[in-house]
Amino acid sequence: MFFKECKKILFSIPYILIAVILLIFFYTEFYSDLGNDLSAPRPNDPEGYGYYVENDPKLIMPAATAMLFEEFLSNSYIAYPMGIYKNVTLSDSDQVQVAEILSEITGIPKKDFSAAEEKERTSSDTAVIDAGTTAEAENGYTYTIPDSLTEANGTDTLDISVREDLSYEKFIKLMDRADEIIGGESYYERTSLADHFGMMEQDYEQALAEYEELMESGAGMAAARLFSDYIGIFTTLLPVFLAVWLIMKDRTSRINELIYARQISSWKLIGVRYSALVCMVMLVVFVLAGISAVSIYSFCGAIDGLYMPFLFALGWIMPGGMISAAVGMVLTVLTSSPAAIAVLVLWWFLSLSMGNIGGSYGGLTLIPRHNTMQNKVYFIENLGTLAVNRSFYIALSVVLVLLTIYLFEQKRRGRFYVSIIKRRTNHQIEPEE
Amino acid sequence: MSALSNAAPIIKSNLKNNLFPHLVLTLLLLLLTPVIFSISNLNARAAAGPMEAFVVLSGVLLLTPLYYPEQKDAISETVEAKYISHLKVMFLRFLTAWILTALVIVVFAGIMHYCGSTIIGKLILGTFASAVFLGGLGMLASGISKNIAVGYMIPIIYYTFNFAIGSKLGNFYLFSLMRDSFSEKPWLMAGSIVLAAAAFYIQYFRMKTR
Numbered sequence: 001m002f003f004k005e006c007k008k009i010l011f012s013i014p015y016i017l018i019a020v021i022l023l024i025f026f027y028t029e030f031y032s033d034l035g036n037d038l039s040a041p042r043p044n045d046p047e048g049y050g051y052y053v054e055n056d057p058k059l060i061m062p063a064a065t066a067m068l069f070e071e072f073l074s075n076s077y078i079a080y081p082m083g084i085y086k087n088v089t090l091s092d093s094d095q096v097q098v099a100e101i102l103s104e105i106t107g108i109p110k111k112d113f114s115a116a117e118e119k120e121r122t123s124s125d126t127a128v129i130d131a132g133t134t135a136e137a138e139n140g141y142t143y144t145i146p147d148s149l150t151e152a153n154g155t156d157t158l159d160i161s162v163r164e165d166l167s168y169e170k171f172i173k174l175m176d177r178a179d180e181i182i183g184g185e186s187y188y189e190r191t192s193l194a195d196h197f198g199m200m201e202q203d204y205e206q207a208l209a210e211y212e213e214l215m216e217s218g219a220g221m222a223a224a225r226l227f228s229d230y231i232g233i234f235t236t237l238l239p240v241f242l243a244v245w246l247i248m249k250d251r252t253s254r255i256n257e258l259i260y261a262r263q264i265s266s267w268k269l270i271g272v273r274y275s276a277l278v279c280m281v282m283l284v285v286f287v288l289a290g291i292s293a294v295s296i297y298s299f300c301g302a303i304d305g306l307y308m309p310f311l312f313a314l315g316w317i318m319p320g321g322m323i324s325a326a327v328g329m330v331l332t333v334l335t336s337s338p339a340a341i342a343v344l345v346l347w348w349f350l351s352l353s354m355g356n357i358g359g360s361y362g363g364l365t366l367i368p369r370h371n372t373m374q375n376k377v378y379f380i381e382n383l384g385t386l387a388v389n390r391s392f393y394i395a396l397s398v399v400l401v402l403l404t405i406y407l408f409e410q411k412r413r414g415r416f417y418v419s420i421i422k423r424r425t426n427h428q429i430e431p432e433e
Numbered sequence: 434m435s436a437l438s439n440a441a442p443i444i445k446s447n448l449k450n451n452l453f454p455h456l457v458l459t460l461l462l463l464l465l466t467p468v469i470f471s472i473s474n475l476n477a478r479a480a481a482g483p484m485e486a487f488v489v490l491s492g493v494l495l496l497t498p499l500y501y502p503e504q505k506d507a508i509s510e511t512v513e514a515k516y517i518s519h520l521k522v523m524f525l526r527f528l529t530a531w532i533l534t535a536l537v538i539v540v541f542a543g544i545m546h547y548c549g550s551t552i553i554g555k556l557i558l559g560t561f562a563s564a565v566f567l568g569g570l571g572m573l574a575s576g577i578s579k580n581i582a583v584g585y586m587i588p589i590i591y592y593t594f595n596f597a598i599g600s601k602l603g604n605f606y607l608f609s610l611m612r613d614s615f616s617e618k619p620w621l622m623a624g625s626i627v628l629a630a631a632a633f634y635i636q637y638f639r640m641k642t643r
Contacts (some may be wrong), residue, residue, distance in 0.1 A: 013578045013585060020499050021590055029600065076479050089471040120477070129440075238586075239595075245582035341585045342458055346465075 001268075005276035014245045018238045019284045023230065026288050030230040031295065034223055035374040037214070038299035041207040049207035054193040062109045063197035064171075066106050067187055068178055069160055072098045072113065073120045080353070088181075094181050157331040168428050194349040196360075214373060220305020222294045222373040227309050228316040229371045230283060236320035236367050239281050240344040243328025245301065246273060251336060268411040274329060276399050281320070282313065283322045289313045315431065316368065317394040323366070326400035333407045359387035366393075438546065441526050451526070459491045459588035463541055468511055473548035480550045484542065484560040489567060489607065490592070495530045496568025497575055497584045499523075500636045517600050519640050523633060534564050555566045562621040563607045566614075567592060569628030576632040576639075 009015050041049055071077045075095060077088040090098065099113040162171070175188040182188070187196045202210070214222055250259060259269070289309035296302055296309075324344060331340035351366035359378050361368040362385045370379060448456075464473065470483035499521070538560050546552040567588040575584025595607045604620035 013583050017586060017590075018585070074476070074479070075474065086469060087471045087475075087479065089474040089479070091474070237589075241582045243584040245580050248582060249580065252563065323499055337456075338581050338585060341452070341582065341589075 001264075002155075002272050005273055006280055007238060009246070009280045010274060012107070012242070012245065014242045014259065015280060016279065018242060022234055022284050022288060024285055025230060025234055026291070030227055030292070032293055033226060033230075034292070035299060036329065037226075038219060038223065038302075040211055040300075041202050041204060041208050041333060045204070049202040049204060049322035052070075052206070053136075053194055054198045054200045054204055055093060056198060056200075057171070060197040061166075061168065062201065064188060064193060065102070065160060065162055068391075069102055069113075069196065070185075072102060073117055073122070077182045077186055079182050079184065081237040088186075090181065091318070098178060101178050102160075103250050104174055105171065106160050107163055143357050159352040166270070173428050190209040212372065215300065215302065217376050218302055218305045218308075219302040219373075220298055220308040221387040222376065223292060224305070224308035225370045225379060226373055226394060227289065227292050228312040229357075229369055230287060231313075232320050233367055234316045235285060235317050236324050236351075237344070237348045239277065239321045239324040240328035242277055242331050242359065243325045244338050244340055246277060247329060248336075248338065256267065266405050266412060270329070270401065270405045270408055274404070276317070277325045277329075278322055281325070282318055285313045285317055285321075286310065315390060319390040320367065320395070323393045325363070326397040326404070330407070333404050333411070361389055363389070365389060365408045393405055435530065443522055444529050445451055447529055451498065452495065452530065452533070455494045459494045459533075462487065462490055462494065463591070463593055465515050466541070472545045472550060474561055475545070475550040477551045477556060478554060478611065478613055479555050480545055481559070481608075483545070484538070484556055485563060485608045485610050488541050488560055489564040490570035492564030492566070493585065493588045493592070494536050495534050495537070496565065497571030497588065498581060499526050499572055500576055500632070501581050501584075503630065503636065504641065515606055520637055523636060527629065528634065530568070531565060535561055538564065544616060555618075556610060559618045561617055562618040562625065565625040566605070566621040566628070567607070567634065568592050569625040572632035573628045575626055576635040580638075613617045 042344075069070065075089055077086050077090065079086050095117065096110075098108045099117070102108070102113050103110040118282075134150050169307045172193075176190060177194060179186045179188040179190075185194075213257050289312075292309040293306040296306060317415065328340045331343060333339065347366060357371040359375050359382070361370070361382050367390060368386055380423050447448050466483050466487045470487065472483055473478075475482075532554070534588050538557055542552045542557050542560075570588040570591055574587035575581055578584065583599045592607065595602060599608060605624060606617050609615065609617040
């Protein structure tokens with residue numbers, strides 16, 4: 001029966017779509033990153049050598065000020081309350097407070113900022129903030145005032161450099177105030193200032209040292225982390241469609257009654273179907289893990305750790321697929337509707353917008369992230385957290401499958417029926433008692 | 434006039450037995466939007482954020498399940514035995530879903546306008562074009578596969594791909610208003626009509642040839 005279910009899934013439209021989508025995502029996102037990261041840097045590469053985070057006030061202060069000014073002008077502040085992306089618009093009085101902060105940072109009168117914001121709002125032209133490159137950031141930023149605004153301000157540029165006598169401690173306090181006005185979790189939160197504004201361009205020597213460190217610390221594990229990060233995104237979303245399809249197919253083809261009447265136990269039926277579903281999704285993941293292993297070898301000749309993508313597929317990716325399939329099955333059996341799709345898509349959407357993509361595995365996050373080949377130490381330090389997170393979802397999946405079995409059994413006995421629309425169904429039968 | 438006879442009971446029945454739970458989900462989506470996005474005091478470009486990135490999903494919720502009832506064999510057989518033209522029923526359902534999608538978008542735009550945001554006609558039209566395009570994808574996928582799960586899968590994947598590889602989708606990029614561009618919207622509108630027509634034809638052909 002297991003292989004029969006696998007065969008049914010293998011030739012189904014949703015399964016073929018899942019395989020195609022994962023393959024596209026694998027090549028467009030993971031494979032290109034892998035090629036870049038596992039190739040040794042070349043001297044004088046015109047594309048540069050990427051960036052690194054430097055907690056340098058000389059870098060952070062002007063860049064953060066320019067960003068605050070830009071967001072102030074458009075009155076559009078990005079924040080992540082509860083980890084969810086939010087575009088915050090401030091009231092007039094809050095905007096005045098931000099103008100005060102900018103004034104304290106730059107020494108420019110508050111009214112000039114308010115005038116610029118007013119003009120920006122009413123003009124069809126867009127202000128240009130010349131941020132230059134991050135390496136030049138310590139020279140400050142220039143706000144180029146659009147032609148239509150120059151009359152009011154009298155000049156065509158506004159120097160928004162940070163006051164030389166402003167200490168970093170005082171600056172942090174002003175950023176705290178800005179963050180509080182915006183509602184928290186903004187770019188100006190003191191813990192994330194360096195991540196957002198301390199980016200420095202790497203040179204060839206730094207890139208080479210980083211590459212050698214990566215090779216020494218294990219390219220296999222680094223690639224497996226990136227593989228799990230990318231593939232885990234869609235393997236947490238897609239199995240719900242397959243689960244809903246599998247359960248609803250019985251209903252739409254009217255074979256529910258036949259299945260209900262068969263001798264096979266609900267344990268066996270649901271258990272086998274769920275196992276077949278998870279195994280078939282993992283089959284695609286393992287094929288991709290195999291391609292990853294071959295790619296790691298072909299890119300850098302590393303042999304150690306080529307099994308890592310398979311190990312990570314089991315420990316990191318599979319629990320995501322399991323919970324997705326379990327939610328799909330339990331809600332479809334419960335409601336006889338595709339409501340599970342709405343629930344999981346929403347959960348997935350919120351989870352994806354939470355946390356740091358450079359490394360977040362904690363709490364109940366549905367989708368752990370580690371979108372870099374670097375940061376091994378942080379990963380090892382948090383491996384326990386990741387293990388707890390993944391174990392939780394395996395356990396929750398088992399509970400949901402048990403619940404599915406119970407609900408299915410009750411439906412077979414005609415004892416339980418929940419529908420979003422209350423209507424009579426032709427498969428309801430009287431209880432045996 | 435005779436073509437419109439029985440329209441009211443058909444629309445009423447569709448709303449009650451088919452669209453109602455999807456309408457409830459759509460309202461939940463609208464309620465959730467202000468939690469994720471600011472909807473107050475936005476200029477026209479910023480207002481495109483919540484409309485294009487979230488309210489467009491109303492098209493998926495309202496249009497995808499259009500032919501869901503006929504995917505159940507029992508209902509399909511009953512429908513075949515009815516004297517009333519199924520073509521007419523399908524068209525009325527389609528019209529109802531389009532009007533509801535437009536209504537949802539206009540109501541939400543009205544709320545944003547009340548909250549001090551700048552709402553222009555292009556924003557409403559553009560959001561509607563993206564919404565019915567996604568809905569058209571859902572209708573067609575559902576029609577071809579005869580399965581509602583596949584129907585939802587295609588537009589949701591297309592929607593997520595717009596975040597990842599948006600610029601590569603050319604004239605069929607869903608979130609162009611956030612980049613101050615309206616030129617993609619006529620393409621999306623035309624695409625939605627083609628998709629809906631194809632879904633309509635497949636469903637009608639299937640019913641005829643059973």
